[in-house]
Amino acid sequence: MIEHASKETGQEIVKFAVKHFGCKVNQYELQAMRELLIKKGYLPVTALSQADLLLVNTCTVTRASAAKNRKFIESVLKRYPTLRLVVTGCYIEEHFAEYACRDRIVPVRNCLKGSILSVIGAHHRDGTATQPKSPSGESAYIPLQVSEFAGRTRGFIKIQDGCSKFCSYCKIPFVRGVSRSRPFDEIVPEAERLVAHGIKEIVLTGICVGLYGRDLKDKVTLVDVVKSLARIRGIGRIRLSSIEPEQVTGELIEAIETSKIVCPHLHIPLQSGDDTILSLMRRPYSAAYYLSLVDVLRRKIPKVAISTDIMVGFPGEGENEFFNTVKLLEHVKPMRMHIFPFSPKEGTRAADLPDRISAQAVKKRAGFLKEKAQEYARLYAEDFLGKRAGVLIEERQDAKTQLFSGYTETYIRVLVSNACRDDVGGIKEVIVNRVSGQEVFGGIVKNS
Ligand code: SF4
Incomplete structure (x- = not known):
């Protein structure tokens, strides 16, 4: 049994922890579900060893992320033999049938995250992964x-x-x-x-x-x-x-x-700078369109920060196609780039495409672009040296250095030397005074 009696009310309480994988949407949804559980009387804890229940919001965006989620679930089940796992998100949606018949696992469909309490309740009552029919037909459904x-x-x-x-x-x-x-x-x-x-x-x-x-x-x-x-x-x-x-x-x-x-910060996924590959990806723009968009943005908003996602090793991406991506990036020089190796997802069109790229070539291309990403990030940050920028002070980096970290509106993470606890949550005017590798340092301008 996972419930314990609350001394004050005599009611049973459940202690729960949370874990999310993947994007900001997942983070938001996890927080919303966490609030639903708290309102119902569940008690949040941080240590898994104290929890009766772990709520996990999973991700399946790449093969690697799916593998990471699977591994996490299995290791938690093994390590905490009495813990019950309420699992939801895209990875679970993809493997719902498999998890629906596992002990100590309560799978929740993506469309039923708002009904999480009734799904847990049904599972607790009869031990099955019964899912309410649909969000609209389910009275216990609460919009996140x-x-x-x-x-x-x-x-x-x-x-x-x-x-x-x-x-x-x-x-x-x-x-x-x-x-x-x-x-x-x-x-x-x-x-x-x-x-x-x-x-x-x-x-x-x-x-x-x-x-x-x-x-x-x-x-x-x-x-x-x-x-x-x-x-x-x-x-x-x-x-x-x-x-x-x-x-x-x-x-x-x-x-x-x-x-x-x-x-003035836009994350605009490019994926590839080659028109043939973009069309195979079913992306509705050309390399020239992306370039002209960046030019318009830079003309209208001179301080605009542009970051992007690139996929390497898509089927058919030969040396020439990859070179077109490199050439385009050299023009754009995004201040941040996320590089993803192509991973075939079952049921998608790209999974059946011919002309697969060897793992070795994918690794080499990804490595090359990761170095480029670091170079562009450094160049972008160096442009701010000696200049002032508003930094939203977020948290202390670590007790030893006493540095606080925060982001500029253009999404540069700055380590601030002279901030204090009272500055957290405020947007402070900071002078950027040093860029070292991937780290940017600065100090708050007095009386800002
Ligand atoms: S825009 Fe394309 S890559 Fe992004 S979520 Fe939609 S289908 Fe997936």
Whole structure:
């Protein structure tokens, strides 16, 4: 039995811990489910050795992440023989049948995260992985929402789920469904709650935020969300987590250009700089389009920070195709690049494509681009040497160095030498005075 009696009320209580893998959407959802459990009387703990239940939000974006999730689940089951695992997220969605018949595991479908309490309850009552029929038909379904990110200065708001784009390598539309937007009138109150709880920077997240509003009756867009949030009293910054190239509209560029609140930082996944590969990936833009978008952004918002994702070793990516990506990146010089080796996902079109690239070539290309990523990040940071930038002070790096870390609006992480506890949660004017390898150092300007 996992319950213990509470001395005060005589009611049974369950201690639970949480763990998330993957993207910011997963982080948001985990926090929302955590709040549902707490409201119901579950007690959060950090140490697994004290927990009766572990809630895990999983990820399957690459083969490596799926393997990591599987390994984690198995090792926790082995190490903590009485712990019960409530597992949800994209990796579980993909392997639902397998986990539905495992002891001590309660799998929860992605669409039922809001019904997590009734799924756990049903499992506890009859020991099966019975899932309520659907979110709309389930009375215990509660839309996911958050009130706080305790001890944090940056908080996420999920405004959209799923994706309707079906890029040929991606499993997300299959495990999360097509794009669904959150009702517009839920978003501002949630942001207000977070700001009231000390969140200074709101990060708008979703699987494909640029699709926001397209499925709603009211004609609202991502720009409407951004503009409404920017009016909230006390909000320091709004950041977009990621946006697809073709979704960066003139209206959005103007909203960033004219606002002091919206961060001039856009994470725009490129994936490949070769048109043939982009078309095999079913990405709806060309290399020339991406380049012209970057040029427009840099002309209109001179301090804009551009970061990106690149996939290496997609089927058919020969030396010439890879070179086209390298050439494009050399022009763009993103301030941050995430490099992903292609991994075939069962059920996707790309999994059946011919002309697979050898593991050796993929490793070599990924290694090359990782070095390039470091070079571009350093060059970008060095450009700030001697200049002032607002840094949202987040936390102390470690007790020994006494350095506090925080991010500029352009997403450079700065280690600040003269900050103190009272500065945490404030946006301070910092002079960048040193760049060493991948680390950037600075000091707060007095009286800022
Ligand atoms: S845009 Fe493409 S890669 Fe991104 S979630 Fe949608 S299908 Fe996947």
